[in-house]
Amino acid sequence: MFDTLMILSLTILTVAILLNLFRLVRGPSNADRVQALDAIGINLISGIAIFSVFLHTHAFFELILLIGILSFIGTIAFARFIERGYAIERKR
Template sequence: MIETMLLLSLILFGIAILITFTRMIIGPTLPDRVIAMDVIGVNLISAIAIVSILFQTKAFLEVILILGILAFISTISFSKFIERGVIIERRR
C-alpha cells in the first residue's frame, strides 16, 4: 500500500515538473521563469527523496543536499541579474 502511494506521488511530481517546465519555456517574463526554475528544483528534490525511500537507501541524500544548494544559488543569481543587470559587479 505504501509503495503504491509513493509511486503515485512520484508520478504526480513528474507531471508537476513537466507542467512547470512548460511555464519555464513559455513564461511571459523573466521572473516567472526564475520562479518556475525554483519550483522545478523543489519538486525534483521531493521526487529524489521518494526514490530514496523506495530504494531504502541513504545514498541519494547527498544528491538532495547538493541539488538544494545549487537551486538556491541559481535563484539568488537570477534575482540579482533581474534587479541589477549583472551578477558580479567589478568596481575598478
Template sequence: MLAYVIPFCLVVIGLALALNLVRLVKGPSLPDRILALDTLYINALALIVLFGIWLGSDLFFEAALLIAVMGFVGTVAAGKYLLRGDIID
C-alpha cells in the first residue's frame, strides 16, 4: 500500500512546492513573500521526510531537522527585520 501512497504524496507535495514558488516570486508584498518562503521550507521538509521514509534512510531525517532549525531562524530574523528594520538589538 505504501508503494502507491508515498509516490502520490511526493507528487502532491512537489506541486505544493511549485505553487509556493510562484507565490514567492509573484507575491504582492514582502510579508506575503516571507510567508511563502516559510511555507516553502515546510513543504520541502515534508518532501525530504517522505523521501527518507520511501528509501528507508535515517540520513534524510537528520537533514530535515537541520532545515527546520535554519528555516525557523530565518523566518524569525526576517520577521524581526520587517518589524524593527534591524535584526540585532
C-alpha cells in the first residue's frame, strides 16, 4: 500500500516535471526558460526524497543538498546573464 502510494507520488511528480518541460521548450522569453529550469530543479529534489523513502536508505540525502545548491547557483548565473549580458565580471 505504502509502496503503491510512493509510486503514485513519483508518477504525479513526473507529470509535473513534464509540464515544466513544456514551459522550458515553449517559453516566449529567456526568463521563462530559467524559471522553468528552477522549478524542475526543485521538483527533482522532492523526487529524490520520495525515492529515498521508497528504498529505505539515507544514501541520497547529500544529493538533495547538492542539487539545491547547484540549482540556485545556476539560476543566479542565468539571471545575471539575462540582465547584463555577462555572468562573471572582470576588473580590468
